[in-house]
Amino acid sequence: MRYKGLLLLWLLTDLAVFIGSYALAYFVRVGWILSTDFPFEPYITVVAISAPLWLVVLITTRTFALTRSQGSMRNLAYIIYSSAVGTALFALGYYFFYGLFFSRMLLLYALVISTVTIWIWHLLYSKFQRAMLRKDPPVFPTLIVGVTRESRELIKKLNKGSNPLKPVAVLDGRGCKDSDIDGVPVRGKLNKLEDVLNEGITHLIQCSDLEQVLNLLSACRQKKITYMLLPSVLGIVERDEKVESLEGQPVTMVGPRESKLMWFFK
Amino acid sequence: MHAFILAGGFATRLWPLTEKRAKPLLPLAGVPLIEYLVRDIPADVPVTISTNAVFQDAFEDWAKSFGRANVEILIEDTKSDDHKLGALGATAQWIKDAKIDDDVLLLTGDNYCGFSFDAFLASACEDTTLIAVHDIGDLSKASAFGTVIADGTQVNGFEEKPQKPKTTLVNTGCSLLPKSVLPILIDHAAEHPDNVGGVFEEILNRGKAIKCFSFSEPWFDIGSFDAYIEATKELVGDSVIEEEGSSLTDTTCSGSVVLGARSKVSGSDLTDVVIFEDCHIEYCVLSNCVLDKGCQLKGIDLTGKMLREGTKLIRDE
Numbered sequence: 001m002r003y004k005g006l007l008l009l010w011l012l013t014d015l016a017v018f019i020g021s022y023a024l025a026y027f028v029r030v031g032w033i034l035s036t037d038f039p040f041e042p043y044i045t046v047v048a049i050s051a052p053l054w055l056v057v058l059i060t061t062r063t064f065a066l067t068r069s070q071g072s073m074r075n076l077a078y079i080i081y082s083s084a085v086g087t088a089l090f091a092l093g094y095y096f097f098y099g100l101f102f103s104r105m106l107l108l109y110a111l112v113i114s115t116v117t118i119w120i121w122h123l124l125y126s127k128f129q130r131a132m133l134r135k136d137p138p139v140f141p142t143l144i145v146g147v148t149r150e151s152r153e154l155i156k157k158l159n160k161g162s163n164p165l166k167p168v169a170v171l172d173g174r175g176c177k178d179s180d181i182d183g184v185p186v187r188g189k190l191n192k193l194e195d196v197l198n199e200g201i202t203h204l205i206q207c208s209d210l211e212q213v214l215n216l217l218s219a220c221r222q223k224k225i226t227y228m229l230l231p232s233v234l235g236i237v238e239r240d241e242k243v244e245s246l247e248g249q250p251v252t253m254v255g256p257r258e259s260k261l262m263w264f265f266k
Numbered sequence: 267m268h269a270f271i272l273a274g275g276f277a278t279r280l281w282p283l284t285e286k287r288a289k290p291l292l293p294l295a296g297v298p299l300i301e302y303l304v305r306d307i308p309a310d311v312p313v314t315i316s317t318n319a320v321f322q323d324a325f326e327d328w329a330k331s332f333g334r335a336n337v338e339i340l341i342e343d344t345k346s347d348d349h350k351l352g353a354l355g356a357t358a359q360w361i362k363d364a365k366i367d368d369d370v371l372l373l374t375g376d377n378y379c380g381f382s383f384d385a386f387l388a389s390a391c392e393d394t395t396l397i398a399v400h401d402i403g404d405l406s407k408a409s410a411f412g413t414v415i416a417d418g419t420q421v422n423g424f425e426e427k428p429q430k431p432k433t434t435l436v437n438t439g440c441s442l443l444p445k446s447v448l449p450i451l452i453d454h455a456a457e458h459p460d461n462v463g464g465v466f467e468e469i470l471n472r473g474k475a476i477k478c479f480s481f482s483e484p485w486f487d488i489g490s491f492d493a494y495i496e497a498t499k500e501l502v503g504d505s506v507i508e509e510e511g512s513s514l515t516d517t518t519c520s521g522s523v524v525l526g527a528r529s530k531v532s533g534s535d536l537t538d539v540v541i542f543e544d545c546h547i548e549y550c551v552l553s554n555c556v557l558d559k560g561c562q563l564k565g566i567d568l569t570g571k572m573l574r575e576g577t578k579l580i581r582d583e
Contacts, residue, residue: 175278189278194285211571215282218577 003139003164006129007064013125014058014118015051018086021117022047025109038102046093054086063122066140066164070126076119083115130162138166143201145216146208147176147186150232154207155182165203169196173209197223206233267387267442268368269313270360271303272353272462273325273375274342276318279490282574283558288321289488290375291328293542295501296509296524298328299488300375304337306383311371312336314364316356352459358452367445374439374462378497380483389419390442395469395476397421398440400485411436411487412463414478421476424467435478437463438485447474491572495554498522498540509543526559542575 026043034040061078062068068075087107095101133139142158142165144151155167159182167184170176171193176186187196190212197204197219204220205228206213213229220227231241236254244253277289284292290300304313313336317325325339342356351359357372371387379398390396399414408431415423415433425431439462443451447469454461454468470476486497502522508514512525515532523536526543534550541547542559551567558575565581 173281190281191276191278191285193281212282214568214571214577214579215574218574218579221578222576 003066003133006132010064010125010129011055011059014121015055017117017121018051018054018114019044019047021114022090022110024117025106025113028113029103029106029109042098043094046097047090050086050090050093053089054082057085058082058118069161070119070122075122079119079122080115083111083118086114087111127162130164133164134162134166137200138168140165140202141168141200142166142203142205143168143196144170144181144184145172145190145204145206145212146233147172147178147181148208148232150230151205151207152181154205154230155184159183165205168201169199171196173212193219197225201225203228206230208233210234267311267371268366269307269311269371269373270357271300271313271315271373271375272356272439273300273315273317273321274351274353274356275376276320277376277489280488280494280572283494283556283572285558285574288317288324288375290315290317291321291324292488292494293524293526293540294378294488294494294497296507296526299378300328301332302378303373303375304332304334306379307371308383308387309334310336312338314338314340314360315375316340316342316360318342352455353462354451354455354465355459357462358455358459361448361452366448369445370443370448372441372443372462376488377439378484378486378488378501379438379440379481380485381479381481386440386479386481387442389477389479391477393444393446395444395447395466395474396442397466397476397478398438399435399478399480400438401480401482402434402436405431405434408434408436413437416478416480419477419479421466421470421478423470424463426463435480437466439487441466450474491556491570494556495538495540498524499538 023044026040030038058079061082063075063078087110090110091101091107144155144167147170158165158167170181170184170186171188171190172186173190175189178186180186203226204216206216207230210233217227231237240257241252241254244251273288273290275289277284280289280292291298294302300315307313313334315325315337317339319341322339322341329337329339340360342351360366381398386396386398397414399416402408402411409428411427413425413428413431413433414421414435414437415425416435424437450469450472451465454465458464466476484500486493486500488494488497499522502524504521506514506519506523506525508525509527511528513530514525517531517534517536519536521538524540525531526541526545528543529541529545531541531547534547534552537553539552540556542557544559545557545561548564550563550565553569555568555570556572558573560576561573562578562580564579566579
């Protein structure tokens with residue numbers, strides 16, 4: 001409920017920020033007056049009509065996904081792409097309603113200002129959202145399975161970055177001497193799995209114990225828990241891995257590192 | 267004489283088969299492991315099975331179905347692996363609480379012993395500790411167990427999982443303790459509540475003799491998935507055990523296959539597979555697998571897997 005409320009608030013505030021950024025672009029271009037040559041009211045009306053369509057485009061880029069880092073270049077690229085579509089939608093809408101085109105500079109301002117303000121807003125809001133989601137009791141308590149150097153690093157990263165997936169327990173198939181890792185209690189071996197999962201775990205991240213993939217997946221399916229697997233458990237390290245599809249059959253693909261441009265063609 | 271069976275472990279290495287089941291209650295060739303031990307103990311010997319509260323109901327249900335009158339389930343007051351009394355600690359506690367003043371046949375509940383307890387007990391000497399030892403026949407294998415250095419039937423020493431074993435005789439977790447050594451056990455348990463093997467060294471150190479009963483019949487310490495599969499292969503051989511209400515349709519079986527009650531398999535290839543009760547398997551190729559009860563598999567190939575209870579893997583056409 002907390003997550004859905006925060007998400008709804010995010011979507012609504014995004015609409016407000018989008019409309020606001022276009023209003024700002026108007027005044028920057030026209031001056032701090034309400035021009036009679038280029039009236040503000042029809043302009044902002046079309047912005048308001050375009051805004052939900054722009055938001056749908058932004059949603060399809062999965063920028064609101066729980067695991068998305070708002071500060072990543074990939075996310076910025078998606079925001080730029082959505083903003084460009086938003087500007088096009090606005091220009092098209094204005095022409096559709098009033099049969100007019102107008103200042104190309106205003107469109108440029110709108111594109112730049114909406115991109116920057118949306119990105120900054122996303123950075124701020126995701127920080128706020130993460131803090132709210134991690135407040136006790138956390139919305140997404142996460143179980144880490146397997147104590148390895150990589151899982152220790154992962155726990156530190158999740159805590160340092162205030163990731164919404166808050167590690168609350170660690171289990172290890174072979175046992176572990178540590179009583180906690182970065183403040184997260186090590187609860188024992190896999191025989192504690194059922195007890196820990198019954199404490200409301202929403203996500204499980206497997207970091208070792210390859211032989212138990214099926215059983216951990218089975219437990220997650222039964223309890224409607226999201227399962228994640230570090231590629232290193234499969235021996236996939238230091239290469240580009242991604243889930244692809246061969247004739248509809250999902251495959252994990254590991255290729256040599258190549259130019260980012262090749263991503264579009266492979 | 268009184269038999270005392272240690273069955274309080276949480277068997278984490280056999281997870282997930284032991285997720286909701288004590289290891290001594292694991293079916294081996296269709297029979298709970300502990301049943302092999304209890305049914306061979308002379309009928310007039312009272313049996314106490316020491317376990318923990320988590321498995322209390324399961325052991326009580328088993329005891330009821332087994333139907334031997336002089337079996338008692340003793341509950342160690344512990345809910346998790348972290349708060350165990352320890353195997354030797356639990357034994358000592360029982361000796362004190364039940365005021366045992368008799369010889370004790372001490373057994374570990376996760377061992378399968380192929381020899382006859384009658385023969386073992388018949389070889390006992392008055393007021394002398396007797397342990398059952400198995401000649402594992404390979405020094406490299408012996409390093410995984412507690413070994414027994416003996417001269418004939420006279421035990422001279424012990425080594426716990428030695429890197430370079432001097433002998434292929436391994437301690438099997440079956441021993442007869444005369445009542446005169448029980449105070450030694452209680453003393454030792456106070457310091458080393460988990461070290462059952464260590465009590466025999468202590469008995470030797472206190473100048474008491476220990477004899478060994480060597481046997482060549484099969485013996486298994488069911489401590490891991492591999493050991494469980496190996497024990498199944500040995501006991502079942504190249505055959506199929508089909509329990510009540512189970513069915514095999516258009517299925518090829520090779521090696522040792524155990525099909526639990528009400529389990530149905532069709533259109534599959536099974537090689538060395540143990541399927542517990544109420545499983546449904548269709549169009550699968552399974553090799554060296556153990557499936558806990560209630561698993562549903564369709565169109566899946568698996569090798570060397572233990573699947574937890576209720577696992578559902580359905581590959582649609």
